[in-house]
Amino acid sequence: MKQRIVVVGNGMVGHKFIDNLVSHADAEKYHVITFSEEPRLAYDRVQLSKYFSGSTAEDLALTTSGYYDEKNVEFILKDKVVDIDFENKEVITASGRREAYDKLILATGSFPFVPPIAGNNGEHCLVYRTIEDLEAITYSAARSKVGVVVGGGLLGLEAAAALKASGLETHVVEFAPRLMAVQLDEGGGKLLRRKIEALGVKIHTQKATTEIVAGTEARYRMNFADGSHLETDMILFSAGIRPQDELARKCGIVMGERGGITIDNNCLTSAKDVYAIGECALWQNRIYGLVAPGYQMAKVAVSHITGGAEQFTGADMSTKLKLLGVDVASIGDAHGNTPGSLSYTYSNDVEEVYKRIIVSADNTKLLGAVLVGEVEAYGTLQQMCVNGMDLPDDPNCLILPSVDGAGMAMGVVALPDTAQICSCFDVTKGAICCAVQNGAGTMGDIKAITKASTGCGGCAVLTKQVMDAELIKLGVEVSNHICEHFPHSRHELADIVRIKKIKTFDELLDGHGHGLGCDICKPATASILAAFWNEYVLDEKHIGLQDTNDIFLGNMQKDGTYSIVPRVAGGEITPEKLIVLGQVAKEYKLYTKITGGQRIDLFGAQLHQLPAIWKVLVDAGFETGHAYGKSLRTVKSCVGSTWCRYGVLDSVSMAITLENRYKGVRAPHKIKFGVSGCTRECAEAQSKDFGVIATENGWNLFVCGNGGMRPRHADLFATGLDDATLIKYIDRVMMFYIRTGDRLQRTSVWLENLEGGLAYLKKVVIEDKLSIAEELEAQMQYNIDQYQCEWKTTIENPERLKRFKHFINSDERDDNLAYVAERGQVRPAFKSERESRIELVELAD
């Protein structure tokens, strides 16, 4: 007979328990039945806010019914357990169902606390806990202009970010004198407030709401105890959580004074064979409102049921998160409550960084820390704290910025093998090292093997450090050489070219490489040379370096013919120019298509036709569109304020300005822009390398987005910019990318690999941390000044045109071309069509 294990609540922790039990060696001894009040199986509540950036309920799911079926886990959704019959060992649900248990697990989580304020139950008064809550918020936000979050704690600020992202004027109302009062000290709270206010979220501290009544300008009016008030269309309560202990209370299980189901070190409650785990459980008078301690409890309960000896002995409550883009971390005794504790504080109002560490009375151990604005040290500090490691001789070095920007010396090497690196999945340093020893060499490998950093992601930096250190220890050298001809990365080659003012590939190869070069280092060098000196790419010195498309200034198609893509800056085109395109296409029988980049592509031109076609186009005022280059492609625009009733700025003019400014600039990979006239974002700017979105306060700049193979939303880089500042920042980011990017690395991947990430990029570009901003701008200006339409230069030079023939010694054309008609245009014949000799279209000369 299998033991019946009933799990009440299928949230994050309940699911973790089940997952651990069904993966246990003795799994077949147990039959698991789980109940959930929610309409779906467990999902990732920690990532809930991602719902607002496009994640679906499916993306958030932690498990599937298929998986439960496969593991014989019985699950009942939308049915609440309302009673326990201890005598018969049965649970009873709202629908009247009875299930017998041998062991009962309460994993009922918690619920959002809504302060008892008159009027708190309006239609647009909501909370933030479940997917259904988010659906309600989305619905309400679409019908609101102003939103208020009640509660300035961790969840409240996350909720505020969600409202802000939904385009609402956002306020946070907090009872305490500062934000995140639980995790941060006064200095940290103050800086956080400043940063969040700078993002346009309005913060009201020391406000006690007395009532919510009908508003005059907005839907509601909140009246505060101090006589002031605030009008809003929706209210989100995030004033803390309360353990969901109703069921246990009703059945007389021992509870804490202020709620929570009391458990011992085995996670057992006062009732026989009944366990409690997760946010509903109270251990030594503490509730743990984080997922990692809940996972720990799940592990302990499984261990106890299966005869193991694991104990719950408390958990670390350190947290590191990004709230509205602001990095915040809190470690251990952040408030310095330990008697006799001392502290060191570093506060920098200019760079907006605040760091404070709390140390023991004898100045030998780290007790806690608060970090705002820069949290790079989190991993090391948290480990020092949890493992009781000795402080370095001068603890100042833990918070003072290092002069060379290299970061802290206290490496991961000093950590013991038992140090827990990933708390979500309880992965130790030893486990990561072991994976590396068995061949893992990338973060992807480590994630797949150990699961480290696949939960909240907070341990990613540390995990990578441990992996790298172990790789180095094993003597694994990860070569970044571009190819066999140069012992350098693209970044290094770019530095060499720039600093030594190298103008040709031969100079570079003579001085820094060997062999003849190849199809990897040649185009890469061509791109570097063009980026810094921007000479004509078909110049004799450079022509042999150009890849498939650049060498004939067109995109080669599968049969060796070319496509023609003239620039249509910002997607704006006159009827006259459209007619010219039509005439050319007709005359040369070119297949014509509107591209995904708001311009027109003419396909099927033979090599010898290119100059004649471009002559007509250049005469009509067209320029090359660089569809072939690793360079600026298109700047997609929306119609913007000139026509659109919602547009707040002239997005078309800006798009044209940007496209004309950066056309011809070559880079490690292609670069795309989008400019939208308002937050509706019709130009999809957030999927581009550079995205520009108009707001009432000026332009918002997003960077490093990508469509293509691995889509990535661009990151918000700066807000409320005027035209000049916008261009200045783009100049700097782009030139920094050109200098440091890897070969064929889009900006998205570049940013993901940039040490220090977005925060670092901001420091370099906005604060000029490396003192190179002026140089970057000058470099960009130089490049722009060198611009020429390559096609114009080419058709004006008869020597160059000699190469634009299929045969150097004959006017015949390639006899391998074969076209058929389809939907009134041509296309290359398929192999089968050629073989069956179906009727071919006569080509134009």
Place this chain on the structure above:
Amino acid sequence: MSEKMWISVCEYQDLLPDTGLCALVNKQQIALFNSRRLNEVFAVSNFDPIGEANVLSRGIIGSIGDEVVVASPLYKQHFNLRTGECLEKPEHTIPVYPVRVEDGLVQVQI
């Protein structure tokens, strides 16, 4: 009669350093390359058997180890310019032709 004729196809100066050109000789498409570093001219078939198009003359030349190669502009497989063998797919070998520079003219034997 065993000696084949040398046929002039273009002027040497048309064949820019480290680039290729295509010539039509006896109805055959021949890709010519000029390696400046080796001071040597190469001639192979212009047909890329993998991409199935006449494009090899438009590829980048270089070296891989000790072999002199051209990379197909379509899918970047490398063909040895001396033997015609494809490095990635040795089941493909392209024809290679004798070539020389005489009196400023590029000549091939076919």
